Amino acid sequence: MKTSSPSTYREAAVAGIDSAQLQKSLQGLQNRFGKGAMELWAGMADQEMRDRVKESRMKTFEHLDIVLAELAKNVRARGGQVHFAVTAQDAVNYTLAVAKKNEVKRVVKGKSMTSMEVDIDPALEQEGIEVVETDLGEYIIQLAGDRPSHIIAPCIHLNRNQIGRLFTDKLGIDFTEDPPTLTMAARKALREKLLTADMGLTGCNLACAETGMISLVSNEGNIRMATTMPRVVVALMGMERVVATMAEHRETLQLLTRGAALQKLSTYVSFLGGPASKDDPDGPREFHLVIIDNGRSRILADPEFREVLACIRCGACLNICPVYGKIGGHAYNSPYCGPIGAVVTPLLDGINKHADLCKGETLCGACKDICPVKNDLPRMLSALRHKLAYGSDRWNTRQHNPAEARAFRVWRLLVTRPFLYRTLIGLGRIVQRPFIGKEGTIRKMAGIAAGWTAGRDLPPVARRTFHQLWKEKYAGNRPTAPTIETPEEK
Amino acid sequence: MMENEYFFLRNIHKALGLAPDNDRSKEQYPELFAAPDTRKILHRVRNRTAEERNELVELLRTNAQALGIHLHPAESEADAAAIVVEIIRSREPEFSHTKHVILHDHPDVAALQLWKRFTREAVTVHTTFSSDHELREKTIASFIGITAPAIGVAESATVIQLTRPGQPRSTSLVPSIHIALLRRDKLVADLEEAYTLLREEGRLDSMVFISGPSKTADIEAQMVHGAHGPREVHLIILPSSAGPPMAATGD
Ligand code: SF4
Numbered sequence: 006m007k008t009s010s011p012s013t014y015r016e017a018a019v020a021g022i023d024s025a026q027l028q029k030s031l032q033g034l035q036n037r038f039g040k041g042a043m044e045l046w047a048g049m050a051d052q053e054m055r056d057r058v059k060e061s062r063m064k065t066f067e068h069l070d071i072v073l074a075e076l077a078k079n080v081r082a083r084g085g086q087v088h089f090a091v092t093a094q095d096a097v098n099y100t101l102a103v104a105k106k107n108e109v110k111r112v113v114k115g116k117s118m119t120s121m122e123v124d125i126d127p128a129l130e131q132e133g134i135e136v137v138e139t140d141l142g143e144y145i146i147q148l149a150g151d152r153p154s155h156i157i158a159p160c161i162h163l164n165r166n167q168i169g170r171l172f173t174d175k176l177g178i179d180f181t182e183d184p185p186t187l188t189m190a191a192r193k194a195l196r197e198k199l200l201t202a203d204m205g206l207t208g209c210n211l212a213c214a215e216t217g218m219i220s221l222v223s224n225e226g227n228i229r230m231a232t233t234m235p236r237v238v239v240a241l242m243g244m245e246r247v248v249a250t251m252a253e254h255r256e257t258l259q260l261l262t263r264g265a266a267l268q269k270l271s272t273y274v275s276f277l278g279g280p281a282s283k284d285d286p287d288g289p290r291e292f293h294l295v296i297i298d299n300g301r302s303r304i305l306a307d308p309e310f311r312e313v314l315a316c317i318r319c320g321a322c323l324n325i326c327p328v329y330g331k332i333g334g335h336a337y338n339s340p341y342c343g344p345i346g347a348v349v350t351p352l353l354d355g356i357n358k359h360a361d362l363c364k365g366e367t368l369c370g371a372c373k374d375i376c377p378v379k380n381d382l383p384r385m386l387s388a389l390r391h392k393l394a395y396g397s398d399r400w401n402t403r404q405h406n407p408a409e410a411r412a413f414r415v416w417r418l419l420v421t422r423p424f425l426y427r428t429l430i431g432l433g434r435i436v437q438r439p440f441i442g443k444e445g446t447i448r449k450m451a452g453i454a455a456g457w458t459a460g461r462d463l464p465p466v467a468r469r470t471f472h473q474l475w476k477e478k479y480a481g482n483r484p485t486a487p488t489i490e491t492p493e494e495k
Numbered sequence: 496m497m498e499n500e501y502f503f504l505r506n507i508h509k510a511l512g513l514a515p516d517n518d519r520s521k522e523q524y525p526e527l528f529a530a531p532d533t534r535k536i537l538h539r540v541r542n543r544t545a546e547e548r549n550e551l552v553e554l555l556r557t558n559a560q561a562l563g564i565h566l567h568p569a570e571s572e573a574d575a576a577a578i579v580v581e582i583i584r585s586r587e588p589e590f591s592h593t594k595h596v597i598l599h600d601h602p603d604v605a606a607l608q609l610w611k612r613f614t615r616e617a618v619t620v621h622t623t624f625s626s627d628h629e630l631r632e633k634t635i636a637s638f639i640g641i642t643a644p645a646i647g648v649a650e651s652a653t654v655i656q657l658t659r660p661g662q663p664r665s666t667s668l669v670p671s672i673h674i675a676l677l678r679r680d681k682l683v684a685d686l687e688e689a690y691t692l693l694r695e696e697g698r699l700d701s702m703v704f705i706s707g708p709s710k711t712a713d714i715e716a717q718m719v720h721g722a723h724g725p726r727e728v729h730l731i732i733l734p735s736s737a738g739p740p741m742a743a744t745g746d
Contacts (some may be wrong), residue, residue, distance in 0.1 A: 046715070069507050070508055071524065073507070075528070077500070089500040091499060091506065160714075165715050173715035184719055188719040224709070226709040227722070230724070240622060244503075254690075255687065268706075272710060273705060273724065274704040275703045276702045281658075282700050283623035284626075286628075286663050296503070300508040305511065306512075
């Protein structure tokens with residue numbers, strides 16, 4: 006998986022918190038979409054829809070072999086080509102081979118997190134193929150050499166001034182801060198690319214096995230362009246992004262567009278599953294669907310985490326998460342950020358490698374409430390923490406912090422031995438004295454404990470313990486419980 | 496079966512706790528692909544009274560407005576033609592200096608007789624006949640594309656454009672302005688009804704649901720129309736196809 010930034014979770018989080026622009030954007034986003042989605046779910050006439058969709062997602066997973074085989078069969082019947090890629094590398098190799106065979110010089114991409122997950126751009130670029138992102142936000146990110154920070158709003162961390170300067174620099178237009186003017190400049194530049202590209206590379210929001218069609222949502226129309234004008238279309242699809250029937254498709258789609266942007270439908274929903282017919286003047290001559298596992302079957306196999314595959318990548322959980330709302334998307338260092346990213350990134354790319362993610366979330370439960378398919382992300386975050394605390398063979402996870410584990414073992418020893426415990430508390434009272442500041446709190450500790458007080462104050466050990474206070478005040482005159490006469494006692 | 500497909504599906508079998516070389520098939524799980532019973536819905540859609548249809552148009556109007564779609568009820572083909580001519584006259588091309596208009600090869604569009612309506616100004620009208628090999632070029636040159644979608648959905652102000660011979664996908668996409676002609680009887684209430692009708696269509700090459708003009712809010716969350724697709728969408732409601740036109744109501 007592409008995790009390019011060297012900065013750690015902590016550093017990126019601090020940078021996010023320090024960025025006034027990001028804080029403003031995130032707050033606006035959460036106020037509008039987070040609150041909006043909660044209101045939308047509450048007001049929905051069909052209150053069972055979310056459970057129904059979740060149930061159908063889980064049922065599909067239980068029969069995923071059958072559903073995927075049916076999808077492949079029906080895409081092939083339309084003249085499309087289907088490739089099953091077990092690994093990211095496999096998906097990259099296949100796509101590259103298609104591009105080379107068709108002598109592709111320019112690829113236009115529609116916003117696809119899967120393409121980031123398998124990290125296909127460098128492979129194409131190495132072959133001298135130009136890769137152009139076409140979603141406006143992604144395009145801006147690409148021009149800036151930056152990384153997206155939200156599933157739906159990739160450049161939310163940039164302001165109009167930064168984008169204006171970027172466009173002056175890269176597109177050679179006169180400086181402006183006016184979003185419509187900037188959008189029109191990008192429209193013109195990208196139209197040229199979209200109309201002349203040889204290959205369109207997209208993700209897949211939902212494939213329908215029964216019809217053999219994939220469907221893609223967009224508001225801008227870039228994905229329609231990328232699947233209509235180039236000679237070749239390759240769609241990269243995570244293997245869980247499938248529904249069995251059109252009836253399921255309809256409900257899942259409606260939850261997706263509502264969760265993502267409170268829309269009854271996105272502006273465009275394109276359906277395709279094969280090359281254009283002979284008398285069709287546009288539409289691809291070749292259509293390839295790449296179905297990708299890349300670690301998903303391991304998630305499927307674990308009953309504890311299978312549920313996360315039901316995610317429809319709407320991004321709603323980002324719009325309500327208090328942690329994402331402060332630190333922004335870059336800290337997650339993954340194509341998938343926010344609460345969903347904190348669960349799925351470690352599962353796809355290594356729990357130890359991304360240990361900070363599940364520990365950073367607060368387990369407040371907001372993401373579960375807002376999730377259109379009611380994914381229990383907090384439960385899965387806790388499960389990930391459990392794996393980190395104790396290690397897990399199934400997930401090749403080693404105990405994350407053996408020192409911490411040892412500390413807790415010592416702690417257990419202490420608290421179960423009152424004499425030892427009280428002695429140490431007494432000792433602590435003396436040791437802490439030089440650290441207590443004017444405010445009566447400990448503002449700075451030394452050595453390995455320094456981290457604790459880096460961002461907060463610690464109350465000192467009290468002069469007398471609760472236990473002592475209790476003894477002084479109440480021991481001896483312990484109030485006796487009033488006796489209640491019961492019939493049996495009579 | 497290709498080798499990687501075999502391994503891929505075997506991994507799924509393993510993950511599901513099945514024997515690796517399991518060959519279970521969809522026939523064993525009929526409920527997985529069970530078709531919904533849509534007779535009731537079909538009956539409802541096909542037997543709407545004029546009044547119910549008017550209500551749908553009103554619902555469409557409200558929802559279209561919210562999305563920035565220009566809705567024009569037309570009482571006749573001539574009426575529709577006048578609306579289209581006015582749009583063509585009053586708008587300027589975005590990417591060129593000449594006015595080209597491209598039309599789907601569809602009877603409702605042909606009925607506008609646009610070819611003979613511009614005698615004084617320079618407007619070139621093209622039709623997407625499937626035998627024409629210059630369609631791509633003509634489409635890119637056009638600033639307005641006119642189509643007649645198969646279905647309209649009132650609940651979400653959506654039109655559903657099916658790709659058919661003579662009705663390619665780029666006509667409603669590449670030009671700056673999209674004009675869609677929709678007959679009253681093609682308007683349904685919601686997506687459930689629309690999906691039911693789509694099922695009746697049989698296998699389709701490709702299709703697109705269009706709900707309003709292209710838009711983006713990627714720069715500081717400010718909504719801008721016209722990102723990559725048409726920046727302006729007009730929806731003209733024509734009288735029902737069968738029988739005499741519906742009595743005009745509050746339109
Ligand atoms: S976990 Fe739920 S809310 Fe978050 S992106 Fe996935 S579907 Fe949306």
